[in-house]
Amino acid sequence: MLDLKLIRKEPDKVKELLSRRDTSLVAKIDQIIAIDIEHRAALQEKQELETKRNQLSKEVGAKKSQGQTADTEMQELAQIKSKMQAISDKEPDLFNQQIAILEGIPNLPAEDLIVGANEEANQEISKWGEIPNFNFTALEHDEIGKNLDILDFERGVKIAKSRFTLIQKHGAKLERALINFFLDQASQNGYRECVPPILVNSTSLYGTGQLPKFAEDVFKVENEDLYLIPTAEVPLTNIYRDEILSEDDLPIYLCAYTPNFRSEAGSASKDTRGIIRQHQFNKIELVKLCKAEDSAEEHEKLTNNAESLLQALKLPYRKMLLCTGDMGFGASKCYDLEVWFPGQAKYREISSCSNFGDFQARRAQIRFRRDSKSKAELVHTINGSGLAVGRTVAAILENYQNQDGSVNVPEVLRPYLGDLEKIEA
RNA sequence: GGAGAGAUGGCUGAGUGGCUGAAAGCGAUUUCCUGCUAAGAAAUUGACUGGGUUUUACCCUGGUCCGAGAGUUCGAAUCUCUCUCUCUCCGCCA
Structure with missing residues (x-):
């Protein structure tokens, strides 16, 4: 959520930055300012009556x-009371209107981003690794997985529904090996390993920005104020919700392996084959809470942490800096890591590393104090995948495939798989 | 699932209608004191927010907040109702 005070103080700057994302947002800021003037007048009147x-x-x-x-x-009091009745209905109403609009406004993009409407304007920052040159026709991962009997799409659908897959045998082992490898790496990089709840309440989802705007993207438990997490970002970021940390606590590095659940509303015919876009998938998430002045550097470091995993697995990838129009709702700056899929012959997102500034912290009220006398300040939050496990499995299947249908095991994973070198049917 | 108890500031914990934004203790900060440390003394010490002042900061002056929401009252931490959560015992269970 944007800072209302900033909107009051520098409306033109806010509007200019938001228009880089989407020009229609400018009108919303004007609306907020108009309501704000009315609201403050009402508030003042109410407070005078209260006095x-x-x-x-x-x-x-x-x-x-x-x-x-x-x-x-x-x-006299009876008169004041009747006056208060009207105003005390109006004042919170105006405030709620303001908040409702504010809740739907995305974060300001960082000033140095390329302005663009969609992913076509994203900027390639770097490329790593060599694209494998097969002397046979590379298969897509779903084909490879079926042939090896490690991905069972039909039965996944039978058990649940479409976009659920049964992973088994060496596929399941590979999945587990990756989870362990990623967690070990995160620990080495200083992240605190957590096993958080994977059902969270609406307040937590509000804190990270999934609610209220993106309610249709998450699965809700019936008759409970609980939702399946779409990412471990939600429970991890909310660990310190409504708390005031001390400066010494920061930065805080957190990581967790969790399954993630997404309704994928609106992506009906996208990626229907394979395990790229599932309702349930495993991911290791990296989260940082830090001081404002450190967040840019911490963001770079977190992204590097994610990149180092792809490098260790020797998976070719490129690092994209998202343009203003392609970023997620709460992000002010975002790198996507895209891994090469030889079967599909394209790069696909495998990690998204975002700096949220104080956008989430304001919603979740995560603050810190520099010393006992200073005011509480909002922290900055940063998160990224390190990495999406299912997509990594898919990438390994495609990049490490052999002509005979077998798949080599990346060297770095062999210790995790009893020194297995190759997955064969 | 059944029965009961409870929810107050960074923490412990008083407070059953106005003198309570909140006793007391702990912790924290500042100052004083002893040659350092330890001990001791004093003062300060919640969050959010409107307005004034102001480059900020500080300051001044209001308002709200004692789990959440609604109600009673001139006035609610305190009374009533609803909800949420926590704890204890019993039952069930990985």
Whole structure:
């Protein structure tokens, strides 16, 4: 959520930055400012009435305790009360209108981003690794997985529904090996390993920005205020919700392996084959809470942490800096890591590393104090995948495939698989 | 699932209608004191927010907040109702 004070103070700057994302947002800022003026007038009026009420009530109390009557004061109070009725309905109403609009406004993009409407304007920052040159026709991962009997799409659908897949045998082992490898790496990089709840309440989803705007993207538990997490970012970021940390606590590095659940509403015919886009998938998430002045550097470091995993697995990838129009709702700056899929002959996102600035921290009220005298300040939050496990499995199947249908195991994973070198049917 | 108890500031914990934004203790900060440390003394110490002042900061002056929401009352941490959560015991269970 944007800072209302910033909107008041520098409306033109806010509008200019938001228009880089989407020009239609400018009107919303104007709306907020208009309501804000009205709201503050109403608030002032209400507070003046409250002041009077408090004064008179005190006088009534004083008189009554001395056995005197206080009819004049009581009459005046009755008048004030009826005036307050109207205003005390209006004031919170205006405030709620303001918040409702504010909740739907995305974060300001960082000033140095390329302005663009969609992924076509994203900027390639770097490329790593060599694209494998097969002397046979490379298969796509779903084909390879079926042939090896490690991906069972039909039965996944039977058990649940479409976009659910049964992973088994060496596929399941590979999945587990990756989870362990990623967690070990995260630990080495200083991240605190967590096993958080994977059902969270609506307040937590609000804190990270999934609610209220993106309610249709998450699965909700019936008759409970609980949702399946779409990413471990939600529970991890919310660990310190409504808390004031001390400066020494920062930066905080957190990581967790969790399954993630997404309804994929609106992506009906996208990626229907394979395990690229599933309702349930495993991911290791990296989260950082830090001071404002450190967030740019911490963001770079977190992205490097994610990149180093692809490098260790020797998977070719490119690093994209997202343009203003392609970024997620809460991000102010975002790198996507895209891994090469030889079967599909294209790069696909495998990690998204975002700096949220204070956008999430304001919603979740995560603050810190520099010393005992200073005011509480919002932290900055940063997160990224390190990495999406299912997509890594898919990438390994495609990049490490052999002509005979077998798949080599990346060297770095062999210790995790009892020194297995090759997955064969 | 059944029965009961409870929810107050960074923490412990008083407070059953006005003198309570909140006793007391702990912790923290500042100052004083002893040659350092330890001990001791004093003061300060919640969050959010409107307005004034202001480059900020500081300051001044209001308002709201004692789990959440609604109600009673001139006045609610305190009374009533609804909800949420926590704890204890019993039952069930990985």
